Amino acid sequence: MSQLKTYPIACPKCNHPQEVDLYDAINTVEDPDLRNELIGNKLNVVTCEECSFVFSVDKPLLYHDPELDIMIYWMPLHDQTIEEGEQQFREFITTLAHALPDDIPAPQVHLVFTRSELAERLFILEAELDERIIEYMKYMIYARNIEKVHPAKKYVLFNSHDSTEDQLAFIIQDIETRKIEGLLHYDRAAYDSLDEMFDDDEQTPDLFEFFPGPYISARELMLNELNREP
Ligand SMILES: [Zn+2]
Structure with missing residues (x-):
């Protein structure tokens, strides 16, 4: 209601x-x-x-x-x-x-915790995607582009509008200016193989170790890791 x-x-x-x-x-x-x-x-x-x-x-x-x-x-x-x-x-x-x-x-x-996180999570769930796998993909985007896509300065957001059956889209948004600075596409096969990999019980670590919840955020995980580094 x-x-x-x-x-x-x-x-x-x-x-x-x-x-x-x-x-x-x-x-x-x-x-x-x-x-x-x-x-x-x-x-x-x-x-x-x-x-x-x-x-x-x-x-x-x-x-x-x-x-x-x-x-x-x-x-x-x-x-x-x-x-x-x-x-x-x-x-x-x-x-x-x-x-x-x-x-x-x-x-x-x-x-x-934020209005844009709410919209993003809604798009993920409406697309019947697993939020932990999507956050893991975002985590990899941060990790591989740490100079350009620093979690303190940029949001990486799942973008359902530009996603297709074959590709998942992510946008890079500057936190301060709110400007969209980039659009990244990943083959859905990358999502599927992560899904398979994390589904395998023999495989460690599993996604819940990365994202125990209840708050699930690649950006937060990356920020914590950076803070732990000497
Ligand atoms: Zn007034």
Whole structure:
């Protein structure tokens, strides 16, 4: 069920306090338009009643597509660390599981911290791809191009728009300027062979060692590795 709730918000431009309706949760079967609003950066966007300034509110949001069985929780971090965010997410999942009847298994919920991560994860799951394999491919892109594609400065993002049946596309985005600086294509065979390799129980390490979760991010993994280096 989509949930709309009223929040007291102050306009970031003129400081005018006002009550606004924002989504806590969206269900894309009940409200199919909300998916595109979210992708188009139009969800939880407020127009100030005093000065007409338009701003988006980053707040926790549960995205649910019951048809494709996709659940993603977007939890903006604000001042918290990733570890604190993951801990808060675990508490959220426990509450969610308690709210369900006993005979319903706890749903698999994906955790993301930013609006663009939410859109990206949605594209990955809608394309029926495994998020850990995609993140592993992104990790390899960072590792092989560390000079040009440094995780502190660039996002590598899965790009469903330019992906085809034969190729998967990734974009390089500058974090500061938001400019798209490159488009990379990989044969889907590369994805399939990673899938096969990680599926093999004899093979170590497995993907869960790279990405134990709940937050799964190639960029974060790469940043941690760089920080560990002397
Ligand atoms: Zn205002």
